[in-house]
Amino acid sequence: MLRAFGAPYRYVQGRGAITQLGEFASTLEVRRPLIIIDEAIKDILLPQVMHGLGHLADQAVYAVFSGECTRSEVARLSAVAAEAKADLIVGVGGGKTIDTAKGVRIQCKQPIFIVPTIASNDSPTSRLVVLYTPEHAVDEVLRMPTNPDLVLVDTEVLVKAPERFFISGVGDALSKKFEAAQCIGSGRNNFYDAQATLLAQAISGLCYDTVREHAEGALDAVRSRQVNDDFERTVEATILLSGLAFENAGLSIAHSLTRGLSAIPELASALHGEQVAFGLLVQLLLEGRPSSFMEDLLSFYGRMGLPRTLAELGLHGDPVPAAQLIAKITWERAPYIKAFTFPLNQDRLAAAILEVHQSNS
Ligand SMILES: [Zn+2]
Structure with missing residues (x-):
């Protein structure tokens, strides 16, 4: 059995980090970057990205992301990259913009820089x-041959993003420790098709501890739009630790449930991290966690504004058929649903979804 660990070539985080873009691009001898950018932030951030690229800005081209990360959007932007003869893809925006840029990177086989906003x-x-x-x-999951060449996280940009996105990232980060334990405990492989390293396990624990200790102070930073130390630490947890943890230690029930939740039209507009946060409550119920543990976590959810019920995720109708459908789709389609050490079947999953919803309503 092999163990494997992977990560971006470089991770850079801090206020004003975006000004370093050109320096990193020049180390790869880039001539023509293609910037794939979210429409919503283009007017504010494109000038900053161009400024950060320095002398490369003259040769850079940009394309605006359409709003959904689909096969056809990846094909459209890959054609733009080929036409421009781009030798670097720079994805600037939220999760779907970034994933689309990664899809283009797979097609055009050039390095990629990720600038999450x-x-x-x-x-x-x-x-x-x-x-x-x-x-x-969710349609399908692809993998780039390598991790990003650079992940550049400008906390001055992130602190001005809407609060809901920040909270969603916290929801996504919270689950990693528990999903890692279940994936490793059930003997399943990580996303490198190998067993988790000790480092990956340590990262998943550090991710949870950091978020629990600093996320509430970080929320103050988001509300005042001023970076503080809690914010820097929480962002490191929600972007770097959370990402390294899932890819290197594996996933379990909380992320599996995003398959079923995103297939319900009323819930599809909930953010990924909001779905994961609810999914984590279902996983922890199935693990039989003591009520004191659950109460502590649920009160944290309350203070952070994380969803504890299907209604808080957007469901208006009857939760009983919804829970059954979420369980059915998750059971049939989620690749990590078997990465769990406790007995589980579709009916038990449906019952747990309903119980979490009803007990917190
Ligand atoms: Zn996630």
Whole structure:
């Protein structure tokens, strides 16, 4: 049995980090970067990215991401990259922009820099690309051959992003410790098709501890739009630690449930980290955690504004058929649903989803 650990070639985080873009690009002898950028932030951030690229800005081209990370969007932007003869892809934006840029990187086989503008999920550091259907349901998951060449996290940019995205990233980070334990405990492989290293296990624990200790102080930073030490630490947890943890230590029930949750139209607009946060409560119920443990975590959810019920995720209708459908789709389609050390079947999963919803309603 082999153990494997992977990571981005370089991770850089801090206020004003975006000014370093050109320096890193020049180490790769880049001539023409293609910037793939989110429409919503283009007017504010494109000038900053261009400034950060320095002399490369004259040769740089940019394309605006359409809003959904689909196969056709990846194909469209790959054609733009080929046409421009781009030798570096720079993905600037939220999770779906980043995943689309990664899809383009797979197609055009050039290096990729990731510049997340929100800390809403664990995708920036990883090789994974989650493609969606035009109806916003998870379609398929691809992998880049390598992790990103650079993940550049400018906390001055992130602290000004909407609060909901930041909270979602916290939800996504919270689950890693528990999913890692279940994936490793059940003998399943990580995303490098190998067993987890000791380092990966330590990272998943550090991710949870950091978020629990600093996320509430970081939320103050987001509300005042001023970076503080809690914010720097929490962002390191929600982007670097959360990403390294899932890819190197593996996933379990909490992330499996995003398959079922995202397939319900009313819940599909919930953010990935919001779905994971609810999924974690289901996983912990199935693990039979003591009520004192659950109460402590649920009160943290309350203070952070993380979803504890299907209604808080957006469900208006009857939760009983919804829970059954979420369980059915998750059971049939989620690749890590068997990465669990406790007895589980589709009915038990449905019952746990309903119990979490009802006990917290
Ligand atoms: Zn995630």
